[in-house]
Amino acid sequence: MARRNVFAAGAALVAALSVSGFVTGAHAQETADLRVWFMQDSVSDKAAAWLSSEFAAENPGSTLTVEVQPWTDIVSRLLTSLASKSETPDIVEIGNTKSTTFASVGALADLTDMYDQLGGDSLIPSFVTAGTVDGKIYAYPLYAGTSVVFYRKDLFEKAGIKVPATLDELVAAAATVEAANPDGTEGFKGIYFPVVDTHGLESWLFSHDANYARQVDGKWVSGLTEPGAHAALEQLQKLWTNSSLGALDARETATHPWVPYNNGEVAIFSFRAFAQQNISDELKAVTGTMALPPVEAGGQSHQFLGGSNVAIAANSSHQELAKKALTLIMSKEFMTQLAQDGGWVPGNTTFADAIPDGLVPAQLQQQIAQTSGLTPAAKNWAIVEGNNLPIDLYTGVAKGENIDDVTARIGAGIEKVLNTD
């Protein structure tokens, strides 16, 4: 306790918080076994172990258990678990696009007063926005993962292709490299481009300054009928029609894009930066990485920035202890480990320089994060994704349907869901 007080003397605000925490602690002698839900592949075993032991050391008598959750069905699992006082985990990781949904139904505890303590302006701003409802902050950024375009430098060179500087050039590059097929691979295609990788595909929308929907006078209206969206979908359709592999692959297959890449079946694929670990040693030397190119040369692309927020369940009966655990999660040690082990951009960008330089340079990831875009921050957005509407959109386009027909149909579907109370 003496150690706590010494530590607390550092900053007035922090001191006030910990002393009040200490006082209630002394009164109630609160000890508890906290449960923390992290998503699959988010946090390394090492980081999780550090969190558990550090928490137990700082809070004698209490424990912290990390429970790893698969991404599939997470929305419904969170909805049922967070609603139950006895079953709820105390701290949850929530996908950034889903944060608004949970914050607005009262599933998460109000953590506005922890903003400065947890990192303030160094926290990824778009993630804080996703966790904010009516000016109150319910969730803080845990980490972000950027998508990167991986391509075969050797094949590009043999086919005489420059690194694409615009989206149109990327479309053309895929067609050219496929036609050249420098290694003579049977069934060779330009790019592995499955429609279920919706987050990779919506980056094309964002780069054209389009989005699925926009809020106009308190109502959500489809953004898919805008010219920017049309231009993006046209480029995508061109890729799918002429030079893509696996457009309609099942999710299970599509989340392993390095399989066809390592087989030499394609020259390009786009995926989260961590895919670099799965590229075969043979190809590592000839693999280049880049951000999705912009619409106009020299311009700015806006990629979807995936990642997670972290929040405290409103139904947790150990709010004070949970706040202490959250402080540990947002601490330098934990954030640094997230960056080191997972290669993630940590929620507090101050610690981003800990990202190891692999195939994907840390600086490239930081740059993508800074210019990132986000799906509509609507309460019902999670339902749109849960109902596969974005997948339906890209499936229609990939199958060669008329773009205006597809956008009218899916746009109406999105409007209906987003405007349902």
Place this chain on the structure above:
Amino acid sequence: MGTTLADADLVLNAPPRPRRRRRRGALAPYLLVAPLIAAVMVALGWPLIQQFLMSFQKFGMAQQFGAEPEWIGLGNYIEILGNPTMWLVFARSVVFCAVCASLSMLLGGLLAILLTKLSNWARIMLQVSLLLVWATPVLVTMVIWQWLFDARYGLINWVLSHIGLTGMAGFPWTSTPMGVFTIAGITVIWGSLPLIVFMIYSALTQVSREVLEAAELDGAGPLMRFWEVTLPLITPAIMIVGLLQIVWDLRVFTQLYVLQQAGVSVDETNLLGTYIFRLGIGQGQYGSASALATVVLLLTLLLTWPYIARMFAQQKGSSA
């Protein structure tokens, strides 16, 4: 001696034994079934009552987290019954159920007959394989079948394209509704075969040899014997498994839900189970989903009632 005769007479003409022992108002039988009834009430009754109450409320995500629900009378029901999607999904479910239940009964029946004709070791092999199918968790089954149906690396497309159907190379089964229903149908039938086979097989082994021999002596051929003797004798077993199949295949959920995750249009592939789940748990519209579940329960009862009635009538007939 006279007494012995009288006793024998008494025994022969006595009413069935149990009736003599049962006293009016005896507690024991009720106590014995009480735990069972309590368990059913807790596991089924309570959720049903909750569902029924909720179906008259506007119960959304905010209510799940503590807000007061609003009573809206028949609002949910009016919305559900006026929604063409719900009728489309219902019709789709009935067709899916009819196809799956009849195919699995047919295949199961044939396999059961096969079991009676096999040599010992072959029968044991087949039984063990069926047990393995029965023991495999649905999710594992789903992963395996999805791999088999994988567009580019799957065995099915490889075989199809090698037997001349070259158009099937790379066919994306998991992203077309018909493909998804095909895989779902196969996995549903696959999963229910063991129970059907074992039930019908055990019924087949109960058919007495004497009766069959008698029929043979009377000049009945193999087909005739099966049709006129064996089939009527195993009908009760078939009826029971058949009913189970209909109920299970109407509310099929896991197989389809897993396949929807693979990336197919949800609207075009929803069956009743997934539709209610998506409306309730997925979209947080618990009120509408409860009303829908109630409607579906009634429709299911209506649909299966003739069948159940026939089954009861048959049981009465056979026990009388």
